[in-house]
Amino acid sequence: MTHDFSISRRTVTGFALLGSAALVLGAGGRARAESAATGADQAPGDVVLTLPAPTGHHPAGCRRLYLVDDSRRDPWDPTIPVRELMLTVYYPACDVTRLAPAPQLPPQTADWFGRIAPLTPLHLPAAGVNWGATRSHTFEDAPPLPGRWPVLVHSPGGGDPRGLGTSLAEDLTSHGAVVVSVDHPGDPAAVEFPDARPYREDTVRTTVFRGDPRDQPAVARTMIDARIADLRHVLDRLGHAAELPLPRGLAESLDLRRLGVYGHSAGGSAVTEVMHEDRRVRAGVNLEGHLDYPPAAPGAVAEPFPVAAQGVDRPLLLLGSEGFNRRRELGRSWSALAAHSGRWVRSARVADANHWIFTDYAAMLPQLQAAGLMTAAEREALIGTVDPTTSVPRVRRTIRTFFARHLAGH
Numbered sequence: 001m002t003h004d005f006s007i008s009r010r011t012v013t014g015f016a017l018l019g020s021a022a023l024v025l026g027a028g029g030r031a032r033a034e035s036a037a038t039g040a041d042q043a044p045g046d047v048v049l050t051l052p053a054p055t056g057h058h059p060a061g062c063r064r065l066y067l068v069d070d071s072r073r074d075p076w077d078p079t080i081p082v083r084e085l086m087l088t089v090y091y092p093a094c095d096v097t098r099l100a101p102a103p104q105l106p107p108q109t110a111d112w113f114g115r116i117a118p119l120t121p122l123h124l125p126a127a128g129v130n131w132g133a134t135r136s137h138t139f140e141d142a143p144p145l146p147g148r149w150p151v152l153v154h155s156p157g158g159g160d161p162r163g164l165g166t167s168l169a170e171d172l173t174s175h176g177a178v179v180v181s182v183d184h185p186g187d188p189a190a191v192e193f194p195d196a197r198p199y200r201e202d203t204v205r206t207t208v209f210r211g212d213p214r215d216q217p218a219v220a221r222t223m224i225d226a227r228i229a230d231l232r233h234v235l236d237r238l239g240h241a242a243e244l245p246l247p248r249g250l251a252e253s254l255d256l257r258r259l260g261v262y263g264h265s266a267g268g269s270a271v272t273e274v275m276h277e278d279r280r281v282r283a284g285v286n287l288e289g290h291l292d293y294p295p296a297a298p299g300a301v302a303e304p305f306p307v308a309a310q311g312v313d314r315p316l317l318l319l320g321s322e323g324f325n326r327r328r329e330l331g332r333s334w335s336a337l338a339a340h341s342g343r344w345v346r347s348a349r350v351a352d353a354n355h356w357i358f359t360d361y362a363a364m365l366p367q368l369q370a371a372g373l374m375t376a377a378e379r380e381a382l383i384g385t386v387d388p389t390t391s392v393p394r395v396r397r398t399i400r401t402f403f404a405r406h407l408a409g410h
Contacts, residue, residue, distance in 0.1 A: 046130040047371045049364045051104065051167045052392050053137050056174025061093035061142030062102055063247055066194050069233045075226040076186030076208045080199050085230055086183040086191050088162060090173040091250055092149060093142035104134040104360065105163040108204045112190035113161060116206060120159065120189075122356075122382060125373040134364075138170045144250040147176070150258035150407040153234060154181040155227055155267030157359065159209055161188045164359045165264070171396045177403070178254055182234055184227050187266075213266075214326075217296045224293070224305075227270035228277070231261070235280055258282060258407040262399065264358045265289050269305070272337075275316065276307035283406035284312075285399055287358040288320040291333035308333045311340025315406040318347035319398060323354040323384045348398065353384035353391055362395070363388045 065087040074080035110132030118126035162181040169179040185191040185205045213220040241251035260283045261271035268289025275284040291308040368374040
């Protein structure tokens, strides 16, 4: 049975309190677009990875958006006097004939991701993969399907480009939602902009991270605070959707009375605090994100987010994995939140899984293993042993059913 947002009121059952989260990391710095354009050479035999198809009734369209918040400076680069954001808006489409599927990652993002990812704790292969060849099941600038669609705002994990959340976003869209996926420049491995600016001579920004932000308290605080402000700005701009360069008719289809948020890892941290601060949000899903700032010194106590100290009064799902090695650390902030929230918080975990099971890696890493580009131990450390034919439908269905229930039509 499918769970479309317009009709389903089924609940998520069988929850159990779970554990821990960590952040995806990167290494690198700013890079000139002309350097990115040359890229690492792709060999003819490089593996092309695929994503699982959406399961809903609607084809998905998408539009990339560039937003500028001129009320604040960039938190990572003091030479940038504004905060720039890149978004992908996924929406139900009515006609995708003769249109080609959009790439999972834009060309320069894919090129820099291929350079940076092997240097991160993920230890992805340095060669043998054509990261830019993976196609989504979404069609860029397809005409929107008329209707009134709930809106879900997505924040990816720390260091992750927003494109690594493509599979879940387009599945939610296929069941009748608009998904707004947000990149937080300076944080993801790479973010590709439409053009250069006087204060940014490159069209690509790469990550500033060196190691795990949870081990660098000042970096971790900047990351989370920047994401919260980014997401609040996106919500503000969605409130004036007619002023955004969206496909014709889409702005009128956004039902902001049915607004939800979801995010993975650092994204889960940020969306949970945004939900606490902003009553426009009706429901949220935290995919293994901490709800405290790491201790400023060894032996010090972690500082809880306001949401963990005060709780929530709207539906929130905490969804995690059985195998993640920060589960105990995460459990402290999640337990604090649950203690202050009563019936509003539910939690669940995915068996035989690890932290990145909530991203496109769930489907991609088994393909790398099958191609001999990743060992079984490397795959298990990232997504666990669960097969994608089990994990992908389970994660999709759990999140979709939760939002379908709590964002049901009035």
